[in-house]
Amino acid sequence: MKKPFVTKQQVEEIVKTYPTPFHIYDEKGIVNNAKAVYEAFSWNKGFKEYFAVKATPNPVLMGILKELGCGFDCSSKTELMLSEAIGASGDDIMFSSNDTPADEFIYADKIGAIINLDDFTHIEFLEKTIGKIPETISCRFNPGGVFQMSNGIMDNPGDSKYGMTKEQLFEAFKILKSKGAKNFGIHAFLASNTVTNEYYPTLAGQLFELAVELAKETGAHISFINLSGGVGIPYKPDQEGNDIAEIGKGVHEQYDKILVPAGMGDVSIFTEMGRFMMAPYGALVTKAIHEKHIYKEYIGVDACAVNLMRPAMYGAYHHITVLGKEDAPLECTYDVTGSLCENNDKFAIERKLPKIEMGDYLFIHDTGAHGFAMGYNYNGKLKSAELLLKADGSVKLIRRAETARDYFATFDCLDVAKKLDQIMEKEGI
Numbered sequence: 001m002k003k004p005f006v007t008k009q010q011v012e013e014i015v016k017t018y019p020t021p022f023h024i025y026d027e028k029g030i031v032n033n034a035k036a037v038y039e040a041f042s043w044n045k046g047f048k049e050y051f052a053v054k055a056t057p058n059p060v061l062m063g064i065l066k067e068l069g070c071g072f073d074c075s076s077k078t079e080l081m082l083s084e085a086i087g088a089s090g091d092d093i094m095f096s097s098n099d100t101p102a103d104e105f106i107y108a109d110k111i112g113a114i115i116n117l118d119d120f121t122h123i124e125f126l127e128k129t130i131g132k133i134p135e136t137i138s139c140r141f142n143p144g145g146v147f148q149m150s151n152g153i154m155d156n157p158g159d160s161k162y163g164m165t166k167e168q169l170f171e172a173f174k175i176l177k178s179k180g181a182k183n184f185g186i187h188a189f190l191a192s193n194t195v196t197n198e199y200y201p202t203l204a205g206q207l208f209e210l211a212v213e214l215a216k217e218t219g220a221h222i223s224f225i226n227l228s229g230g231v232g233i234p235y236k237p238d239q240e241g242n243d244i245a246e247i248g249k250g251v252h253e254q255y256d257k258i259l260v261p262a263g264m265g266d267v268s269i270f271t272e273m274g275r276f277m278m279a280p281y282g283a284l285v286t287k288a289i290h291e292k293h294i295y296k297e298y299i300g301v302d303a304c305a306v307n308l309m310r311p312a313m314y315g316a317y318h319h320i321t322v323l324g325k326e327d328a329p330l331e332c333t334y335d336v337t338g339s340l341c342e343n344n345d346k347f348a349i350e351r352k353l354p355k356i357e358m359g360d361y362l363f364i365h366d367t368g369a370h371g372f373a374m375g376y377n378y379n380g381k382l383k384s385a386e387l388l389l390k391a392d393g394s395v396k397l398i399r400r401a402e403t404a405r406d407y408f409a410t411f412d413c414l415d416v417a418k419k420l421d422q423i424m425e426k427e428g429i
């Protein structure tokens with residue numbers, strides 16, 4: 001059973017100020033979960049979660065996580081700027097990029113972020129670009145082949161563009177050390193959205209063994225191991241979620257088994273979770289505005305793939321609750337669609353739902369990560385507002401909805417811009 005964190009009554013109140021569609025986030029859920037993450041890894045003195053900014057780049061939400069001790073994992077210059085703007089600096093920021101433009105390395109270095117090198121050739125590129133090798137540096141590992149856990153869940157690192165081979169990693173550590181690096185990190189992201197308590201412990205086991213080998217052969221001082229993201233959430237109601245306490249325990253066991261006996265009991269564990277930190281605590285709320293009966297039954301809503309791209313992009317499942325009908329029988333089968341001129345603009349396909357009336361509010365679950373953030377402007381559609389349901393029950397606007405003015409703002413054609421200005425003025429925008 002998936003339960004919305006707002007009721008129909010609450011949404012009816014909210015829409016008086018903020019019309020649908022909007023993403024709404026649950027502060028209480030975010031805080032409790034982040035605390036549980038820190039509790040699960042409290043056995044490790046240097047533990048830090050670097051929230052993957054790309055998942056939910058909103059300064060208010062990032063601020064909540066920062067208060068609880070989180071740093072930020074950035075993949076671009078704008079994400080670095082955003083992290084800096086909310087007061088993160090130096091070791092609070094991890095720069096895990098790939099195919100990195102020179103100006104992004106320059107900026108990351110300027111604000112003292114920890115740089116995580118995606119490729120062997122980036123050593124020379126970085127040195128040329130910023131004129132030195134930083135004292136603290138991390139390298140991303142890709143073991144190739146297939147990554148498999150005992151429960152059969154697997155992913156395919158051999159097919160992924162990220163990271164260095166094992167041979168390159170050893171060579172990289174030697175070169176970086178000779179160029180003055182003093183504190184080393186190892187990073188790997190080998191499977192995505194894993195709904196199993198085994199992922200981090202399995203990955204940790206492999207990275208810990210690698211760290212011992214690397215330290216022995218290169219003499220590098222390994223100061224942190226970054227398990228990156230990939231811890232999943234149960235998007236489907238019949239899935240069982242991860243137990244972060246169990247995951248922390250599993251990593252601890254590997255740590256005591258592999259690192260401690262090698263005299264490496266001072267290594268800090270870092271994580272870069274995005275989805276696990278935020279996805280369940282965000283939802284897209286949208287209103288049913290049309291119904292259509294042709295060869296199938298369609299419900300048209302006022303949100304579209306621009307507001308939530310995962311179903312269109314990956315065929316991802318997002319659970320839907322019709323607010324006020326939480327306990328009603330699932331007597332209808334609908335495709336729930338947005339208004340894009342793309343037939344993949346469907347939030348649900350042949351989904352069993354209660355009978356939907358026009359004006360009903362649909363709560364699309366688990367949009368708190370990789371939801372709003374993936375938004376785009378196809379068909380001239382505008383991005384929605386983001387709201388925060390605070391722990392005291394009040395609602396705060398944390399990003400206003402885009403207007404046509406935002407959409408047209410980048411035109412460089414004066415006479416059209418002027419004409420658009422007049423049109424928008426008449427429209428009250």
Ligand SMILES: *Cc1c(COP(=O)(O)O)cnc(C)c1O
Nearest residue numbers: 052096229230231272273274275
């Ligand atoms: C996307 C990403 C993450 C976060 O992944 P989740 O699946 O949201 O946990 C972390 N680190 C890096 C380098 C990423 O690219």
